[in-house]
Structure formats: structure tokens, C-alpha cells
Amino acid sequence: MIHNLFIRTICTALLLASAGCRQLDEEGLQTEVTIRLVMPDSRPVTCLEIRDETSGFYNINTYERTAFPTPDTNTATVRLRRGVYTFTVEAEATYDDGTTCLLRCxxxxxxxxxxxxxxxxxxxVLLLKSVN
Structure with missing residues (x-):
């Protein structure tokens, strides 16, 4: 009985230790990417709405897709697993005069x-282009 208790205690300790190492490894594998979006013209944008269905990051090593973050004053930040990425951003911009335009990079x-x-x-830095 003491032998079983000892083995269970050791197994539990090993599981907890490996879970802690895995969490540290995950954090060490992350990168924080800051994205600055540049508009195609100098008109002030009052609202920039990201189109989730066409925007995002794709990690070509792990096949993971991550949504494009919502920008705050043309800047956004996202945490990604370190690796090689392809990505697209598509957004609908509303200008001060009330007009809207589809933008893409x-x-x-x-x-x-x-x-x-x-x-x-x-x-x-991503230069957004007007889509006709």
C-alpha cells in the first residue's frame, strides 16, 4: 500500500512538473506582433471594421489560423506562435464624410x-489599398 501511494505521488509530481514546463515552453514560443495600418489616402477614417472571413494569419508550419485583431487608431497587436506566416487583411473603412470603401492588403x-x-x-507596416 505504501508502495502504491509512493508511485502515485511520484507520477502526480511528474505530471505537474511537465505541465509547468509545457506552459513555460509555450510562452517562450510566442511573439507579439504590432501591426500599423496605413490608409491609401490622407482622409481621416472614423471606423475601420476588419472582415473576419477574409482576414487572418496562417502559420504554414503548424497549419494554425489566427484571426486578424481589431485595430485601435490604425494599430493592432496580436500574439502568435513563432513561425512562418502568410496573411491577408481586408477591412471596410468609413470616412469622416460618411463614405465607405473596401480596403485590402x-x-x-x-x-x-x-x-x-x-x-x-x-x-x-501594411499599406492598405482600395478595392474597386
């Missing part, structure tokens, strides 16, 4: 244009 949506993010913090 698909400069990095092919494997040949993929970006590698491996540092703790990364940043990128």
Missing part, C-alpha cells in the same frame, strides 16, 4: 511572400 498571402517571426516582439 494581400502582399503576404502567398508562401513565396511569407514572413518569419521569431523574436519576442515584431512589427510590420
Amino acid at each position: 494581400a502582399d503576404y498571402n502567398q508562401i513565396t511572400q511569407a514572413i518569419t517571426w521569431v523574436r519576442e516582439q515584431e512589427s510590420i
Whole structure:
């Protein structure tokens, strides 16, 4: 009986230790990416609404898809697993005068244009283009 209790205690300790290591490893594998969106013209935008169905990051190593974050004053931040990514952002912009326009940046949506993010913090500037 003492032998079984000892084995259970050791197994529980090993499981807890491996779970803690896994969490530390996961955190060490993350990168925080800051994205600055540049509008195609100088008109002030009152609202920029990301289209979730067409926007996002795709990790070509793990096949994971991550949604594009909602920007705050044309800047957004997202935590991603370090790796190689393709991505697209598509948004509907509403300007001060009430007009709307569909904007897109698909400069990095092919494997040949993929970006590698491996540092703790990364940043990128994306030029949005008007879609007719």
C-alpha cells in the first residue's frame, strides 16, 4: 500500500512538473506582433471594421489560423506562435464624410511572400489599398 501511494505521488509530481514546463515552453514560443495600418489616402477614417472571413494569419508550419485583431487608431497587436506566416487583411473603412470603401492588403498571402517571426516582439507596416 505504501508502495502504491509512493508511485502515485511520484507520477502526480511528474505530471505537474511537465505541465509547468509545457506552459513555460509555450510562452517562450510566442511573439507579439504590432501591426500599423496605413490608409491609401490622407482622409481621416472614423471606423475601420476588419472582415473576419477574409482576414487572418496562417502559420504554414503548424497549419494554425489566427484571426486578424481589431485595430485601435490604425494599430493592432496580436500574439502568435513563432513561425512562418502568410496573411491577408481586408477591412471596410468609413470616412469622416460618411463614405465607405473596401480596403485590402494581400502582399503576404502567398508562401513565396511569407514572413518569419521569431523574436519576442515584431512589427510590420501594411499599406492598405482600395478595392474597386
